[in-house]
Each structure stands twice: as C-alpha cells, then as structure tokens.
Amino acid sequence: MTSPKHTDFTETTISSKTVYRGNLLHVLEDEVQLPDGARSWREYVRHPGAVMMVPFLDRDTVLLVRQFRYPLGRHFLELPAGKIDRGEEPIATARRELREECGYAAGSWDHLATFHPCVGYSDERIELYLARELAEAGSAPDDGEFIETRPTALAQALAWVRDGTITDAKTVIGLLWADRFRDW
Amino acid sequence: MTSPKHTDFTETTISSKTVYRGNLLHVLEDEVQLPDGARSWREYVRHPGAVMMVPFLDRDTVLLVRQFRYPLGRHFLELPAGKIDRGEEPIATARRELREECGYAAGSWDHLATFHPCVGYSDERIELYLARELAEAGSAPDDGEFIETRPTALAQALAWVRDGTITDAKTVIGLLWADRFRDW
Numbered sequence: 001m002t003s004p005k006h007t008d009f010t011e012t013t014i015s016s017k018t019v020y021r022g023n024l025l026h027v028l029e030d031e032v033q034l035p036d037g038a039r040s041w042r043e044y045v046r047h048p049g050a051v052m053m054v055p056f057l058d059r060d061t062v063l064l065v066r067q068f069r070y071p072l073g074r075h076f077l078e079l080p081a082g083k084i085d086r087g088e089e090p091i092a093t094a095r096r097e098l099r100e101e102c103g104y105a106a107g108s109w110d111h112l113a114t115f116h117p118c119v120g121y122s123d124e125r126i127e128l129y130l131a132r133e134l135a136e137a138g139s140a141p142d143d144g145e146f147i148e149t150r151p152t153a154l155a156q157a158l159a160w161v162r163d164g165t166i167t168d169a170k171t172v173i174g175l176l177w178a179d180r181f182r183d184w
Numbered sequence: 185m186t187s188p189k190h191t192d193f194t195e196t197t198i199s200s201k202t203v204y205r206g207n208l209l210h211v212l213e214d215e216v217q218l219p220d221g222a223r224s225w226r227e228y229v230r231h232p233g234a235v236m237m238v239p240f241l242d243r244d245t246v247l248l249v250r251q252f253r254y255p256l257g258r259h260f261l262e263l264p265a266g267k268i269d270r271g272e273e274p275i276a277t278a279r280r281e282l283r284e285e286c287g288y289a290a291g292s293w294d295h296l297a298t299f300h301p302c303v304g305y306s307d308e309r310i311e312l313y314l315a316r317e318l319a320e321a322g323s324a325p326d327d328g329e330f331i332e333t334r335p336t337a338l339a340q341a342l343a344w345v346r347d348g349t350i351t352d353a354k355t356v357i358g359l360l361w362a363d364r365f366r367d368w
Binding site: 148 | 194227331
C-alpha cells in the first residue's frame, strides 16, 4: 500500500486569473498541469499572512479574547491574532495586536512555529509567538474592535478545547503546543 | 483591563451577495450592522465542511498522506481528510476518504471534536475522527488522486510538528489531540 517515497506530485501553472478582489480576500482561478499531464483548475485565496500568540500573564494563565466571527455567526474564544499589514514584520504585527486587542506589551517574545490553516484553498500562513512578561500598555481595545479579554488558566483553556467550548483551530494549536512543547 | 463577561458583539446582516461562485469556492460580500450601530462589510467563503481523521495502524503508528498543495506550491504531510459531499453524513465522508486516499477500512470510528480552521473568512468546519482496527480495502488511491500514504510513528509525527516539517493546521491538531487527550 505504501508508495515510493518523495514522489513528485507538483502541479504547474498554465494560466492564472483574479476572479475576485475585495478589501480582504483575493481569489484566483488557475489552470494547472497535473503530474500525469492532464489539465485541471484550482480556486484559492491569496492571503497576506497572520500572526497569533500565546500570551502568558503568569506561568499558568493565558490571555484569551472573545469576539464575534461573522462567517460562523457566533462568538469565539481565541488567542490574540491578526493579519500582517503590507511590509510589516510579523513580530511587529504581534506586538501591535497584543497592544490593540488586549492592551498589553510583552517584555519577552519567542517565535515558536509556522502553520498553514487552510492548505486546500488558501496560501495563508500563521506565525505563532510566545509572549511573556506582560505589562498593561494603554487602553484597549481600539474603537471599532469589539473584543473582550479573558485571562484564563491554561488548564481551563485545555479543558475547553477538549469539551468543544474552544473550536478555533489556531487557538487549539497554540494551547496544545504550549502545553506539549513547553520548555520555559 | 478585563471587560464584563459575555458582552454581545453580534453583527447583523443588512444585505448579502455572492461575488464569486466557482466549483469549490463560494465567496460572499455582506453589509453588516456592528454592535454600535455602524455599518461595515464582511467578505467570506462559504464551505461545505470537511472531515479529517487520525487513523491508527497500531497503538503507536498513524497513517499520514503526502500530497501537493497548489495554493502553497509545495508538498505537505497531512492526516487524511476531505470535503463533505452535498447531503453526505460526515462519518460517511470519513469512511470514503480513508478508502479512496489510503486504501483502508476501519473497524472502529469515534468522533473526537469539531474545529473551525479559518474563522476570519470562512464558515468551514472540520469534524475530527479517530479510526482504528484498520484493514486494507481495495487499491488506493483513485485515478487522479496524486497522493501517497506514509505510516509514521506518532512520536515521529509529533517531532515533525515541533521541528516544522508538519505545518498543516488540521494535522497539527489531530496529532496533538491524539497525544494529549488519548483515553483509548
């Protein structure tokens, strides 16, 4: 049943066209050549990338945010995150989002990992950071950011992953990662 | 810094229009009313939902698949997954994908969790299953499925999560979940 290792399944671009360009989403339709020479089409979203972070208020407490997510029509508990602005360094995005969404600055930042949330139809990547030594920094959130911060015991957050209270994939990853691979 | 609990940040739909409908993606642009009464726009993808599974070949070995993901332009190591066909029960999708992608049938299925991979711009949900008691079932993969199966020790797969070899978010979740919450 096992195939030879590292077979090359590369699909090459024949042509590419934008089929929708909004303020957030850029959707493309490409004609591609499959590994066997056949032709097919791929529809996908081009995304600027995002950051997320696990902000530790103390050794056992993380900072979650609660907000409404329109595509799903309900509120979600999430780790703080945000899109990378054009030309912005991901670590700068992380610092900005922690301040804007939560009103905190972190004295210590570590890059933990890179993830791809939606490989089937988006090129989005998410850079995951660990943020520690938090200190309040200004008022949060900004006008028009309808969001509230929720300091939460890591053990409680993990219980909420298991029982389905937390279902946002990036948040599940951040919490399980911090729990499994913690070396700080 | 902490806001009152359970503030209602619901955004209500004023109008909704389809801006792109491909074979896979359905993109909408909605005008919404924000909690403070202001108006804004939301761009998002409507998705039929998907399943993924952690298939255990034995207590310590999972079945991964390797395939090319066009939006990212490279191959990925992933847990088996697939989109739910219209009217299909998610467990039926899981059985079908395990057979089509990997050539296996499972004697034991358990639903573990539901995730939302992309809450910012997609309504996709992923149903996560545990598949055990695997037996070979027919030849795999189907024509036009350019994919190879990779039996992998769970410990190795977790090491690949940590070192960045595995970055697909659903796969990271499935592996960390099986490791953290295993009760079988």
